[in-house]
Amino acid sequence: MADPTEATLNIPQIAVLLVISFLAIRWVLAPRAEPAPGSSARSATDGPRANPQHVETISQMFPQADQRAIMWDLMRNNNNPAITTERLITGRGLATPPQSFQPVLLTGSTPTPSASRVLDKSGPDLIQRYNLSAKLAEQAEQEEADKTKPKWSTNKTERQTLLQKRREEMILAARRKMLEKEKASS
Numbered sequence: 167m168a169d170p171t172e173a174t175l176n177i178p179q180i181a182v183l184l185v186i187s188f189l190a191i192r193w194v195l196a197p198r199a200e201p202a203p204g205s206s207a208r209s210a211t212d213g214p215r216a217n218p219q220h221v222e223t224i225s226q227m228f229p230q231a232d233q234r235a236i237m238w239d240l241m242r243n244n245n246n247p248a249i250t251t252e253r254l255i256t257g258r259g260l261a262t263p264p265q266s267f268q269p270v271l272l273t274g275s276t277p278t279p280s281a282s283r284v285l286d287k288s289g290p291d292l293i294q295r296y297n298l299s300a301k302l303a304e305q306a307e308q309e310e311a312d313k314t315k316p317k318w319s320t321n322k323t324e325r326q327t328l329l330q331k332r333r334e335e336m337i338l339a340a341r342r343k344m345l346e347k348e349k350a351s352s
Contacts, residue, residue: 216240216269220247228254230347238263292337305338 216237224236224247231254239260243249253260293299319325 217245217247220245220250223247224250224254227251231260234263234267234269235260237269238267241267241269291341293341296334296337298334298337301334301338305335 217240220240221233221236224240225231225233228236228251236250239250239253240247242261250260319328
């Protein structure tokens with residue numbers, strides 16, 4: 167017969183031993199993960215990184231947006247320029263980056279030109295291009311007249327003229343907003 171002092175292994179003990187062995191081997195062989203973006207294990211020179219092409223593209227589409235805010239938003243949404251662009255298009259704006267956010271400066275890139283310099287380089291503005299200078303003075307009267315007019319017509323030519331007027335109104339409204347913005351920034 168078996169000696170009662172003799173050690174034996176039963177099935178639960180073997181299962182626990184296998185699980186612990188598996189976890190220990192997995193921990194030893196696992197690749198080392200990089201520290202989280204906000205952790206203190208990062209070196210001082212290794213700042214947050216945003217894809218420079220995405221930052222440049224978005225800053226060209228929206229010259230009024232701050233490049234630092236664009237980089238911050240790209241970092242927050244895993245370098246997805248579509249999300250950042252959607253925020254800017256819908257008018258929600260970009261969140262102000264914290265003061266601790268120090269992005270790596272883009273090499274070989276120049277600062278984004280201001281909106282007024284972009285207008286000077288682009289040639290004639292939309293007002294001149296579409297011959298709308300005469301309509302600037304009449305805009306207030308047109309808006310009141312358009313409010314009383316029906317919104318949509320079944321006649322194709324009437325719809326075309328209505329759409330033409332709407333395009334002109336949008337251009338004039340955009341110009342008015344740009345001028346107000348320039349006055350406010352001056």
